[in-house]
Amino acid sequence: MSAIQEAVKQKYGAIAEAVTNLGKPETCCGPSPCGCGDPITSDLYSATETDGLPGAAVAASLGCGNPTALIDLKPGQTVLDLGSGGGIDVLLSAKRVGPTGKVYGVDMTDAMLDLARANQTKAGITNVEFRKGTIELLPLLDNSVDVIISNCVINLSTDKDAVLREAFRVLKPGGWFAVSDVVVRGDVPAEVRRNMELWVGCIAGALKDTEYEEKLSKVGFQDISVEPWRVYNIDDARSFLASAGLEVDALAQRVDGTIVSAFVRAQKPMKTGCCGPECCS
């Protein structure tokens, strides 16, 4: 396991333990303090969506979007959440796919898996399974999933090509990849890219929008789109940089407007590759 992956595990394990023991996170996805308008994780879900979910699932919400509201999940579908955390998007998806559907959550952090399973039990939802694993090597069969969702996790990976290859492998032909993620438009200063606190805070590891599209296309996806829906302005940049111990005045101007939360969508083609002379015709 790389130093970055170990740091990610430590950070999110500590958050899960704080939610389990104190009922709230001590810190959050973004590097700034939680609960007082953290620009990345705040205001993602409507009260109608969170009503009826266990408080700890909502308290542990560390995403940067609401993927379940942006994809049309249908009864009977199989959904996979990459980096499912405390389980909020898994539980919301489970309601949408209904008793004939199934939702898998994959996460590498034990305390998050424990919290997610406790939230599942509290919610009384049975069409859900949380599996331990990494998103770079998914514990799921080939061609077994209709929709992949994920919320602010792929930016944390140090091997995004492997994540996208695995996503393509487990999706059924015609299946959709529909994730929320932090994405960069243009160039981000090297000091920001090198900062570990900003990596585990979902910023330094973010792909450029064009890179995301290229990588998705390279593994075989089609109909690719990257749609920014929340742009982090200079005040947000100041708070990210200050909490990571970086020179705020020198860098904030250069970061203003370059970091966004985006909805990334792509489809696995109905027919992939060529299995023999007949299937190519």
Ligand SMILES: C[S@@+](CC[C@H](N)C(=O)[O-])C[C@H]1O[C@@H](n2cnc3c(N)ncnc32)[C@H](O)[C@@H]1O
């Ligand atoms: C920012 S939190 C997001 C959690 C959840 N998606 C949400 O919206 O609340 C990141 C989660 O992804 C998990 N994670 C990060 N990198 C991972 C990897 N390479 N493989 C599996 N899980 C990972 C962490 O353990 C953590 O639970």
